[in-house]
Amino acid sequence: GESVGLHLPTLSVQEGDNSIINCAYSNSASDYFIWYKQESGKGPQFIIDIRSNMDKRQGQRVTVLLNKTVKHLSLQIAATQPGDSAVYFCAESNFGNEKLTFGTGTRLTIIP
Amino acid sequence: DGGITQSPKYLFRKEGQNVTLSCEQNLNHDAMYWYRQDPGQGLRLIYYSQIVNDFQKGDIAEGYSVSREKKESFPLTVTSAQKNPTAFYLCASSGLAGVSNEQYFGPGTRLTVT
Numbered sequence: 001g002e003s004v005g006l007h008l009p010t011l012s013v014q015e016g017d018n019s020i021i022n023c024a025y026s027n028s029a030s031d032y033f034i035w036y037k038q039e040s041g042k043g044p045q046f047i048i049d050i051r052s053n054m055d056k057r058q059g060q061r062v063t064v065l066l067n068k069t070v071k072h073l074s075l076q077i078a079a080t081q082p083g084d085s086a087v088y089f090c091a092e093s094n095f096g097n098e099k100l101t102f103g104t105g106t107r108l109t110i111i112p
Numbered sequence: 113d114g115g116i117t118q119s120p121k122y123l124f125r126k127e128g129q130n131v132t133l134s135c136e137q138n139l140n141h142d143a144m145y146w147y148r149q150d151p152g153q154g155l156r157l158i159y160y161s162q163i164v165n166d167f168q169k170g171d172i173a174e175g176y177s178v179s180r181e182k183k184e185s186f187p188l189t190v191t192s193a194q195k196n197p198t199a200f201y202l203c204a205s206s207g208l209a210g211v212s213n214e215q216y217f218g219p220g221t222r223l224t225v226t
Contacts, residue, residue, distance in 0.1 A: 032213050043116075043202050043217030044155070089154060093213050098143045098162060098206050100215060104154040 012109045019080050021106045023073040023090035030092040034100065035064060035075045038087045047075070047088075051095060077108075085110045115139065116218035118203050123223045125197075133188045133221045135203035144186035145204040145215065148172060155202060161186055190223065197225045 013019040025033070031052035036044035048059045050066050050073075057064050063076040073090050087107050091100040116137045125131045137144065143162045147155040157170030161180040175194025180186055186205075190197045200222050204215040 034214060036217075041220070041222075043118075043204075043220050046214050046216070049214060095213055098145075098213060098215075099157070099160065100213065102147075102155040 009104070010107045010109070012111055013080050014111050015082060016079055019077045019084070019108060021075045021077075021088050021090075021108065023075075023103055025071050025073060025090075025092045027092060027101070028071065029094060030101075032093050032095040033064070033066060033073050034091045034093075035062075035073075036089045036091065036102075037084075038089065038105070040086075044089060080108075080110050082110050082112065084108060116203060116205055116216055118201075118218035118221050120221060121219065123221055125223070125225050127225055128192045129225075130189055130191050131197075131223065131225075133190065133201055133203075133223070135186045135188065135218060137184055137186075137203075137205040137216075137218075139205055139207075139216060140183070141205035141207050141216070142183070143206045143208075144180065145206075146170075146176070146178065146186070146188045147202040147204065149200040149202060149220075158188065158201075190225075197223060199223060 034049040035047040037047050038044040048062050048064050050057045050064045061078045065074045087105040089102050089105045091102045093100045119134045145160040146158040149155050156172050158176050159178040161167035164183050167178050167180050177189045200220050202220045203218045206215045
């Protein structure tokens with residue numbers, strides 16, 4: 001079946017550096033993508049989303065890039081802080097359908 | 113405060129007992145969801161409901177049951193038929209499809225069955 005996956009299960013980044021978390025999706029019909037952040041023992045929190053009619057979207061310290069040609073999504077976090085340490089999930093769906101399909105997640109660790 | 117509440121945060125049960133996890137939202141969302149998360153894993157959809165008195169099975173519905181009698185409530189029952197019930201359970205809700213697909217999550221319930 002269709003699924004969303006992540007390239008790397010873990011990522012360690014020096015505090016203050018930028019981090020990039022990648023996600024590959026296989027459902028070419030997906031037109032909506034979300035990034036969530038999950039801290040240990042808590043529910044996921046929305047970070048940023050993007051629709052397929054866009055290639056890039058920026059938030060506060062975060063940027064999501066969408067490459068529909070190769071079905072790839074990335075989350076860039078600028079000037080990482082200790083509070084950015086968490087597991088990051090990408091999810092995809094069709095915008096007219098509430099269901100999301102989640103990837104397995106990437107654990108980001110910020111090194112002081 | 114608007115949001116989703118799940119209770120309790122930690123739940124312990126003996127094998128063979130049914131247990132019901134609570135999920136309440138005051139966001140006026142139409143859709144609600146239950147996910148299961150195992151250690152180091154992603155979220156897997158158990159059940160979802162798009163409207164009151166209606167719900168659909170997700171990817172791993174076996175051994176679980178739900179009800180949606182009120183818009184704000186979507187309780188999940190983990191039955192004794194669920195072979196590996198120990199997990200972290202997350203409830204979520206979202207607005208109308210086509211308006212926003214963002215799902216808002218509760219804090220989760222960690223269920224341990226021994």
